[in-house]
Amino acid sequence: MSRHPDERLAQLTELFASLPGIGPKSAARIVTDLLVQRPDVGRALSRALADTLQSVSRCPCCNTLTTEGLCPTCADAERDKSVICVVETPADQLAIESSVAYRGSYFVLMGRVNPMNGVGPKELGVDRLIARAKVAGVREIVIATSYTAEGETTAHMLLTTLKKYVPDVRVTRLARGLPAGIEIEFTDAATISAAILDRQAKG
Amino acid sequence: MSRHPDERLAQLTELFASLPGIGPKSAARIVTDLLVQRPDVGRALSRALADTLQSVSRCPCCNTLTTEGLCPTCADAERDKSVICVVETPADQLAIESSVAYRGSYFVLMGRVNPMNGVGPKELGVDRLIARAKVAGVREIVIATSYTAEGETTAHMLLTTLKKYVPDVRVTRLARGLPAGIEIEFTDAATISAAILDRQAKG
Known part of the structure; x- marks a missing residue:
């Protein structure tokens, strides 16, 4: 395309097009929407973005x-502060909150291990996770990283680090297996293989 | 989901999710991108949006x-100011600029006829298009609205209005027919029907 x-409109469109998941055509539609149909939303968005950038920080706990x-x-x-769920x-x-199956606390890595981009345990704040795990009363850490290559690498790093520094805390990982509502016929081989390996005794 | x-982050996410083509998950990714990975882009976007909203207006000509x-x-x-291409x-x-096939001038309706939303000739600035068409030297108006229901309605409105007020100006419409690079087998019936009706003599 x-x-x-118009130089300013071109720059604004390019800024929107640089956002994840937005292509040049969507960006052009968004700019027209915000300038013509809903300038009030445009002003609110500009203000909310500036205010949030000013006031945002990291939670000292999670x-x-x-x-x-x-x-x-x-x-x-x-x-429940005795359980910490570690997410990316x-x-x-x-x-995980949507599932309503968990009422413990969290630790958010804000990323995953990626040696190519220089993201390791330090960048992910793992030292702060360990400090929290050492507090009396913490009995379990649930590793809830994705079952992707980077998620698995992150889980492995967490597991070895936690076993070394807080050996008394139980470390678990979210179960692998068949997703709900999908027929076995259409499930990929890696997922079926995991579901067989981790099969559960019933009755 | x-x-x-966090109330402010929720509001910022909802503002992004209200934009055309962005769902709640994309909005959450965009917010994390702008607050964590690229705060400089976030600031630039907020500023560009505010500045553009302040300075934007309609071109008095097109x-x-x-x-x-x-x-x-x-x-x-x-x-070439003697030809005016009318787009939505x-x-x-x-x-149309990307096609490099047109070097005339434009008139941008900034919408299409939509009686349900109260969008008619007045809202689309058709009176200004007529005033421009009356200027000596304008010899053709190309109607380049889409071949959709609303685009066809808009084209029909333009055609009757232009014939009434500027009968001496030639009015044309972009050709209908087969799109480039698509096999006939996979082309819809309405397009094939149009391509047959509007077939061109060759050789």
Whole structure:
């Protein structure tokens, strides 16, 4: 697609097109939407983005993004602080919250191990996770990284580090297996293989 | 997906999710990208959006969005001002520019006829198009609306209005027919039907 002939509009479109998941055509539609149909939303977005960039920081307890010092999840007294679930991103944490199957606390790595980009245990704040795990009363750490190559590498790094520094804390990993609502016929071989290896005794 | 527990981050995510083509998961990824990986891009986007909203207006000649008074296309002395191509949106104009087959001027409706939403000739600035068509030297108006229901309605409205007020100006419509690079086998019946009706004598 040609570049917008108006320089400012072209720059604004390119900024939107640089965001993850947005191509040049979507970016052009977004710019028209915000400038013509909904300028009030455009102003609100500009303001919310500037304000949040100014006030955002990392939660001192779980490392997630927060604009309120201690994040609402860590500040929640109802949460079971004896279990820490380690996730890669805030989005992963939200997905686990949606399941309503977990009421413990979290630690958000804000990334995964990636030696090519210089992301290792230090960048992921693993020393702070260990410090928290050493607090009396922590009895389990659930590793909830994805079953992808990078997620597995991250899980392996966490497992060896935790076993070394907090050997008394139980370390678990989210179960692998068949996803809900998908027929076995259409499930990939790696998932079926994992479901067979980790099969559960019943009855 | 659960709502982000931090109120400001939840609001910022919802603003991004309200943009065309962005769902809640993409919005969450964009927010993390702008707050963690690329805060400089976040600041640039907030500033560019605010500045553009402040300075944007409609080109007095072709009705498109511009931040510079007369838009660069209308200000271009090399353009053939005797032909006016009428398009629905700036994105349509960019697509036509990409084809490099047209060197005339434009009129951008910034929408299409939609009686349900109260969008008619007045909202699309058709009176200004007629005023421009009446200028000595304008010999052709190319209607380049899409071959969709709304685009066809808009084309019909333009055709009858132009025939009434500027009967001496030639009015044309972009050719219908087979798209380039697509096999006939996979082309829809309406397009094939149009290609047969509008077939061209050769040789």
